[in-house]
Amino acid sequence: MTSEFRSTGLSPSAQESTSTKSGAAVAMMLGSAASNQVGASLATLAFNGIGPIGVVALRQWVAAAVLVAAGRPRLWRFSTRQWRLVFALSLVFALMNISLYTAIERIGLGLGVTLEFLGPLTIALLRARGAISVICAIAAAAAVAVLMRPTPTTDYLGISLGLLAAACWGCYILLNREVGSSLPGLEGSAAASLISAILYLPVGLLILCTSPPSASTLGLALAAGVLSSAVPFLADLLTLRRISAQSFGMFMSVNPVFAVLIGAVVLGQHLDLASWIAVAVIVSANVIALLRGRHSDPQSLERVG
Numbered sequence: 001m002t003s004e005f006r007s008t009g010l011s012p013s014a015q016e017s018t019s020t021k022s023g024a025a026v027a028m029m030l031g032s033a034a035s036n037q038v039g040a041s042l043a044t045l046a047f048n049g050i051g052p053i054g055v056v057a058l059r060q061w062v063a064a065a066v067l068v069a070a071g072r073p074r075l076w077r078f079s080t081r082q083w084r085l086v087f088a089l090s091l092v093f094a095l096m097n098i099s100l101y102t103a104i105e106r107i108g109l110g111l112g113v114t115l116e117f118l119g120p121l122t123i124a125l126l127r128a129r130g131a132i133s134v135i136c137a138i139a140a141a142a143a144v145a146v147l148m149r150p151t152p153t154t155d156y157l158g159i160s161l162g163l164l165a166a167a168c169w170g171c172y173i174l175l176n177r178e179v180g181s182s183l184p185g186l187e188g189s190a191a192a193s194l195i196s197a198i199l200y201l202p203v204g205l206l207i208l209c210t211s212p213p214s215a216s217t218l219g220l221a222l223a224a225g226v227l228s229s230a231v232p233f234l235a236d237l238l239t240l241r242r243i244s245a246q247s248f249g250m251f252m253s254v255n256p257v258f259a260v261l262i263g264a265v266v267l268g269q270h271l272d273l274a275s276w277i278a279v280a281v282i283v284s285a286n287v288i289a290l291l292r293g294r295h296s297d298p299q300s301l302e303r304v305g
Contacts, residue, residue, distance in 0.1 A: 004032025025242040029251040032235035037258040040109055041266040042220045043101060049217030050207050052101040055224060059097060062225030064190075064197035066233055071190025073183075078191070080184050089175045090186065090195035096168035099161045106158030108269040111147060114279050115162030117256050118144065119169030121286045124249065128292035136285040143278035143285075206267030249290045253283045284301030 043055045050058075078086065084097070103113040121140060125133050148159050179188035213221070239248060256279050263269040 023241050025247075026251070028235045028239045029243075029248065030254065032239070033254045033258050034230040034262075035227045035231040035235070036156040036255065037109070037113065037209035037262045038266070039224040039229075039231075040101075040104060040113070040259065040293060041262050042227065043103055043224035044109060044267055046213075046217050046220040046224065047101075047105050049213045050211060050221065052105050053098060053200075053203055054207040054211075055211070055221045056097045056101050056206070057200040057302055058218075058221040059225040060094070060193070060197040060200045061204070061228055062222065063233070066230040067186065067190040067193040070233075070237075071186030071188075073187040073191040074192070075191060076196065078183070082179075082188070085175065085179045085182055086191045087173070087195065088189055089179055089192035090199065092168050092172045092175060093192055094198035094199050096165055096172060097170060100165040103158050103161035103165060106155045107162065108271075109267060110256070110269060110271055110279070111251045111265035111275070112158070112162045112165070113259035114282060115144070116165040116169055117253075117282060117286070118163070119166035119171075120173060120249070120252065121289065122166070122170050123173050124274070124286055124289035128289045130292060132292055133289060136288050139281050140285040143281040146274050146278040149274075190274065250287050253286045 039096070043059070046055050053224075100112060103115065106112075118140065121284050125137050125140075128136075148154070148156075176189065182188065183191075236248070260271055260276070260279055264271075
């Protein structure tokens with residue numbers, strides 16, 4: 001035992017502390033992913049009452065409240081260039097969530113989240129490069145082709161919306177790097193979330209006023225906002241202080257798997273074997289790409305709002 005500790009350069013107490021931190025980080029990452037997908041399933045249950053737009057509006061308002069409280073953006077100090085970046089990020093926020101939730105309404109939770117996950121996967125593949133990355137890209141493309149294969153019930157609009165959500169998440173990753181380098185802390189993300197929430201005020205209030213939701217629908221939508229925005233944001237923030245961005249990105253890969261499982265259990269949405277294999281291929285491609293590209297920016301992998 002003594003020689004083992006000498007070889008690692010850590011005392012028994014230090015190794016135990018490191019192990020505890022790693023275990024806590026894994027638990028938080030899994031909890032964050034589960035919370036995100038449970039929240040999305042609750043949002044789906046609220047669609048019948050206020051539709052995806054109403055649910056997204058409530059989610060954006062919850063996200064803005066959490067992010068503004070955490071980031072405390074000093075808006076009066078932003079330069080013109082910083083405002084341009086913030087506005088661009090706010091538009092991505094707004095479009096990313098509405099495209100995802102509308103896709104989920106049409107093609108189900110598991111498929112919608114898996115397609116959206118192609119956004120960070122694409123960024124990871126571009127960073128990794130090399131022959132293995134090309135193989136991963138081809139495998140992911142084949143998996144998408146399987147998910148999109150023509151059937152009597154194929155919803156091409158829903159699939160297109162899922163791919164739009166993926167493009168938005170990819171743009172978010174790139175924009176968030178610029179915002180993070182231009183503004184300190186969480187000020188940029190908080191400001192963008194606030195603007196996105198304001199953009200949803202007119203349509204959100206119109207829906208809530210013209211079609212007043214029941215208490216259960218409102219509760220589901222608000223719970224979705226907390227579980228899909230507030231809880232993952234806080235959990236991810238704590239996790240990124242304990243582990244590398246590479247590990248964080250790999251554990252993000254459980255989101256499509258959790259989405260498929262929770263969609264089946266909570267919503268009764270079941271995928272066939274071919275679709276399950278396609279989801280597994282996409283998740284595996286992301287893990288391999290992140291193992292190949294070891295210089296990711298932690299904040300660029302994190303999704304908030």
